[in-house]
Amino acid sequence: MKKFFLFLTVFQVALLSVSAQKADKPFRAYLYNNDYEVFMRLDLYSENIIVPGQDLYGELPGYLGKMHNSFCWLITSSKIDGKTAELKMINDYGSEDLTATLTAENDSLYVLKQIEGSTLKVPKEGKWQKLPSKLVFKRR
Numbered sequence: 001m002k003k004f005f006l007f008l009t010v011f012q013v014a015l016l017s018v019s020a021q022k023a024d025k026p027f028r029a030y031l032y033n034n035d036y037e038v039f040m041r042l043d044l045y046s047e048n049i050i051v052p053g054q055d056l057y058g059e060l061p062g063y064l065g066k067m068h069n070s071f072c073w074l075i076t077s078s079k080i081d082g083k084t085a086e087l088k089m090i091n092d093y094g095s096e097d098l099t100a101t102l103t104a105e106n107d108s109l110y111v112l113k114q115i116e117g118s119t120l121k122v123p124k125e126g127k128w129q130k131l132p133s134k135l136v137f138k139r140r
Contacts, residue, residue, distance in 0.1 A: 029110075
């Protein structure tokens with residue numbers, strides 16, 4: 001019985017630790033949008049994200065990727081101001097760039113809003129799909 005209570009206590013402490021990390025570091029996350037099949041991997045604090053299969057770019061603050069595809073938009077720099085981060089992004093060809101904001105609405109919802117520059121486009125079935133200028137992501 002003592003082992004059970006010890007296990008339960010350790011489990012509760014671990015859960016509290018994970019929820020505290022989410023609140024303290026909202027821009028260290030995996031975000032996704034199922035409607036457009038896109039996701040974001042971010043660590044705007046340590047800036048140590050490596051794009052899988054594209055380590056040529058080195059460590060970055062993060063990227064926006066397309067599910068089931070290697071295409072991505074690289075986050076080249078970021079500036080955090082409270083619950084909002086300004087992101088500078090380029091596509092993986094280096095031919096287009098944009099500025100966007102990412103706002104943590106709460107612990108699980110984020111809004112990416114394009115401010116200026118190129119339109120976010122991702123490949124879909126052999127064509128380019130334009131993403132809306134305001135895109136809602138959920139945190140995993």
